[in-house]
Amino acid sequence: xxxxxxxxxxxxxxxxxxxxxxxxxxxxxxxxxxxxxxxxxxxxxxxxxxxxxxxxxxxxxxxxxxxxxxxxxxxxxxxxxxxxxxxxxxxxxxxxxxxxxxxxxxxxxxxxxxxxxxxxxxxxxxxxxxxxxxxxxxxxxxxxxxxxxxxxx
Numbered sequence: 001x002x003x004x005x006x007x008x009x010x011x012x013x014x015x016x017x018x019x020x021x022x023x024x025x026x027x028x029x030x031x032x033x034x035x036x037x038x039x040x041x042x043x044x045x046x047x048x049x050x051x052x053x054x055x056x057x058x059x060x061x062x063x064x065x066x067x068x069x070x071x072x073x074x075x076x077x078x079x080x081x082x083x084x085x086x087x088x089x090x091x092x093x094x095x096x097x098x099x100x101x102x103x104x105x106x107x108x109x110x111x112x113x114x115x116x117x118x119x120x121x122x123x124x125x126x127x128x129x130x131x132x133x134x135x136x137x138x139x140x141x142x143x144x145x146x147x148x149x150x151x152x153x
Contacts, residue, residue, distance in 0.1 A: 009054060013051045022035070024036040033069065035068075036073050038072060040087055048071060048072065051070050055068060094147070097145055102118075114139050
């Protein structure tokens with residue numbers, strides 16, 4: 001099974017709904033095709049079905065047998081593409097870089113990176129006690145090792 005061919009069919013199917021985008025496409029052992037889609041406003045089940053049918057309709061089971069799975073991303077999985085950051089603007093992210101770990105509200109998303117903000121308690125500059133301060137951190141995409149949305153119940 002050729003990944004490039006399957007990817008072409010997925011992209012063609014996604015062109016009918018510009019709010020959807022491809023997160024991951026893997027061809028696993030025994031020709032299991034795993035496609036993960038996301039959308040700016042989520043991924044309705046009928047869109048997963050539509051994309052699945054579009055891909056399956058272009059592949060010939062007589063030529064090569066396969067198993068096809070089209071799904072939306074698991075909320076516990078890390079963000080993989082820039083477009084996912086824009087979708088999660090306003091949510092709390094846990095972001096790991098090579099040097100540090102940050103947890104804050106995703107305030108801004110740009111072509112180069114993201115801006116996180118959070119509040120923390122720090123010792124007062126003068127005297128005893130602590131004061132609440134707001135911190136900000138611009139993080140470039142190429143510095144992000146892993147970023148996950150924090151689930152808050």
